[in-house]
Amino acid sequence: MNYRWNWSILLQEPYTEWLWSGLQWTVAISLVSWALALSVGLVVGVVRSLPSGILRVIAGIYIDVFRNIPPLVQLFLWYFVLPEIVPETIGLWIKRDLPHPEFVTAVVAIGLFAGSRVAEQVRAGIEAVGNHLMPAALATGLRPMQAFRLVVVPLGLRAIVGPLTSEFLVTVKLSSLSLTIGVLELTAQSRHIENYTFQGLEAFTVATIGYLLIGLCVTGLMRLIDDRVGGAALRKAGS
Amino acid sequence: MSDFDWGVIARSWSFLAEGMALSALLVVVATIGGLVIGFGLALMRLSSNRLIAGPAAAYVTVMRSLPLVLVLFWFYFLVPLAIGRPIGSLASALIAFVMFEAAFYCEIIRAGINNVRQGQTEAGLATGLRRSQVMRHIVMPQALKAMTPLVLNQIIIVFQDTSLVYVVALHDFLTTASIVAARDGRPTEMYTLVAVVYLIICLSSTKALEFYRKGRAG
Numbered sequence: 001m002n003y004r005w006n007w008s009i010l011l012q013e014p015y016t017e018w019l020w021s022g023l024q025w026t027v028a029i030s031l032v033s034w035a036l037a038l039s040v041g042l043v044v045g046v047v048r049s050l051p052s053g054i055l056r057v058i059a060g061i062y063i064d065v066f067r068n069i070p071p072l073v074q075l076f077l078w079y080f081v082l083p084e085i086v087p088e089t090i091g092l093w094i095k096r097d098l099p100h101p102e103f104v105t106a107v108v109a110i111g112l113f114a115g116s117r118v119a120e121q122v123r124a125g126i127e128a129v130g131n132h133l134m135p136a137a138l139a140t141g142l143r144p145m146q147a148f149r150l151v152v153v154p155l156g157l158r159a160i161v162g163p164l165t166s167e168f169l170v171t172v173k174l175s176s177l178s179l180t181i182g183v184l185e186l187t188a189q190s191r192h193i194e195n196y197t198f199q200g201l202e203a204f205t206v207a208t209i210g211y212l213l214i215g216l217c218v219t220g221l222m223r224l225i226d227d228r229v230g231g232a233a234l235r236k237a238g239s
Numbered sequence: 240m241s242d243f244d245w246g247v248i249a250r251s252w253s254f255l256a257e258g259m260a261l262s263a264l265l266v267v268v269a270t271i272g273g274l275v276i277g278f279g280l281a282l283m284r285l286s287s288n289r290l291i292a293g294p295a296a297a298y299v300t301v302m303r304s305l306p307l308v309l310v311l312f313w314f315y316f317l318v319p320l321a322i323g324r325p326i327g328s329l330a331s332a333l334i335a336f337v338m339f340e341a342a343f344y345c346e347i348i349r350a351g352i353n354n355v356r357q358g359q360t361e362a363g364l365a366t367g368l369r370r371s372q373v374m375r376h377i378v379m380p381q382a383l384k385a386m387t388p389l390v391l392n393q394i395i396i397v398f399q400d401t402s403l404v405y406v407v408a409l410h411d412f413l414t415t416a417s418i419v420a421a422r423d424g425r426p427t428e429m430y431t432l433v434a435v436v437y438l439i440i441c442l443s444s445t446k447a448l449e450f451y452r453k454g455r456a457g
Contacts, residue, residue, distance in 0.1 A: 003320045068441035069434050070399040073413060077434055080426040169304065176306035180405060187309045200316045207309055208301070215304040 009199045010206060019203065022189030023210050029106055029175040029185060030214070034168055036111030037118050044115065045122025046153060049130070059119070066116035072177050075109040079181045106178035114171045121163050126156035161230030165222035172214055186210050247428050251419040255432075258415030261329075265336055265401040265411065270394050272337030277344025284349050295345070302342035307403050311335045315407050328407045340397055347393060351386035352378060388452050395444050399437065412436070 010016060048059040066074070079102075083091040098104060130152045137147035179188035190207040194200025226232045248255070283295035302310065314335035319325045355378045363373035402413040410418070413433055420429035 002323070064442055064445075065438060068399075068445060069437050070402040070413070072402045072405060073430065073434050073437055076413075076417070076426075076430050080420070081430045084427045173304075173306040176308040177403075179308065187306060187312065190309075191312055194312075194316060200312070201320075204309065204313050204316070208305060208313075211305050211309070212301065 003201065005202065006199050007202055009197050010193075010202050015193050015197070015203070018184075018189045018193060019186070019206055019210075022184055022186040022207075025103075025178075025183055025185040026172070026175050026187075026210070027214070029103065029110065029178055029183065030168075030172040033107045033111035033114060033175070034171050036107060037114035037167070037171060038164075040112060040115030041118025041122055042157075044119035045126065048119060048123045049126040049148075049156075063116045063119050066113055067120070071110065071113045071174055072180065074113055075106065075177055075181060078109045079105045102178065102181050102183045105181060106175070106183055110171060110174045110177065114167060114174065117167055117170065118164065121160050121167060122157065125160035125163075126152055129156040129159055155234065158229055158234055159231045161222065161226045162232075165219060165226075168218055168222075169215055172211065172218070243428060244425060245428060247419065247423050247425045248432055251415075251423075254419065255412065255415050258410050258412040259436075261404075261409065262398070262401040262411045265333065265404065266394065266398050268333050269336035269340045269397050269401075272333075273340030273344045273397075274348075274390070276337060276341035278348055280341060280345035281348035281352065284345065285352060299342045299345050302339055303346075307335075307339055307400055308406050310339045311403065311407050314338070328404075328409050332404045332407055332409050336397070336400075340393070340400075343393055343396075344390070347386055347389045348382070351382035351389070354385045355381045388448060388455075391444075391448050391451075395441055395448070398444075399441060402437075 010019065044059045044062055047055045048063065050056050069077075083094045085091075086094070094101065130148075133151050133155060134144075134147055137151040138144065142150065175185055176187040178185055179191070184192065186207045190200065190203035193203035197203075222230075280295045280299060283291050284299070286292045311332060315328060315331045318331050318334055359377055359381070360373055363377045364370070368376070401411055404411050405414045405417070408414070416429040416433045420426040423429075
């Protein structure tokens with residue numbers, strides 16, 4: 001292999017700047033779409049755990065549809081198709097006046113895809129806890145809705161802090177898809193540097209380290225949370 | 240709202256079918272290659288020798304924390320440099336997919352093998368079987384049973400992942416559709432078609448898998 005590694009290229013202007021801003025976009029997209037995914041996932045997951053009703057069916061349809069279309073295809077639907085099928089004034093607004101349209105589209109697409117995965121975790125958590133605790137909670141005299149709201153949902157959510165960490169890391173990885181609609185996040189910036197300098201491997205290495213660092217920080221932070229309030233704390237309290 | 244013109248699908252059908260065939264090829268190669276290399280990695284990770292287990296664990300951790308898009312770029316640029324000649328985007332994408340999915344299959348296989356209780360190995364050894372025989376006749380059959388649904392699930396994920404070769408301009412199903420969308424100015428029809436086709440294939444596979452799981456559990 002006769003590739004001439006040249007790490008100093010990354011210290012030159014503007015490439016350092018590019019990578020740094022790419023990392024910031026990656027973090028921004030990940031965090032905002034994660035906030036969306038958590039909110040949607042919590043609501044849908046809880047609704048999906050209800051015993052019956054039309055809402056439960058709708059939640060199931062959302063989960064099935066959003067989990068089974070590849071995220072990149074969903075991103076294209078939001079970006080290319082949505083402005084065409086909504087009424088013309090709204091379509092024009094999306095294309096012309098929406099601030100940071102690529103960022104917003106990426107967040108919506110990634111957030112709703114990740115939201116369907118979070119919803120499944122939430123449902124699984126509630127189901128796992130509910131089977132044991134529901135009869136006990138009912139025996140103490142709570143009404144079914146109270147038992148569900150006050151006992152099963154909070155404990156179910158605490159039990160899934162661990163799996164939610166992996167879901168967040170999936171979301172960080174998904175943020176890379178937004179390069180296809182022109183968001184210059186970390187992966188896009190390293191590709192960009194390869195275009196300009198032909199020294200792509202250095203840039204890709206830095207991007208790789210960036211994703212690893214984000215992953216390490218998230219896992220560490222979540223382990224802390226898990227120990228305090230999550231599944232680990234629950235197991236400790238139970239033993 | 241643009242008027243729908245579904246004729247565009249009929250006119251581009253053979254091109255789209257070529258894209259679908261490429262997606263299918265990626266799934267088959269990534270699954271077979273990923274399982275083979277993943278099995279090797281799993282055996283390495285299960286080794287008690289740290290010099291063997293460590294590198295495999297590091298490889299799996301790195302691959303699993305990277306976006307597939309970045310891994311595609313890595314191999315797209317690295318492989319030609321490593322062997323000194325261009326190999327084209329298809330070959331590099333196939334290699335990237337195999338190496339990426341191997342990390343995920345490794346974890347599935349490792350969990351499957353770990354799932355078989357240690358006592359079974361000890362009992363097998365006590366009856367006088369050799370270690371390789373225990374692995375082949377006692378551990379693997381049970382591990383396979385535990386692994387099958389997870390592997391099938393991973394194949395569905397691989398199928399969804401194939402859409403990402405868009406970034407290295409390979410003509411998979413999504414890319415062919417986007418080419419038609421740009422050429423004919425018909426993004427609505429083309430991307431809806433792609434979404435519906437993926438939805439039908441993935442949803443029916445997922446439901447079939449759930450059905451199969453429930454059947455085995457009950």
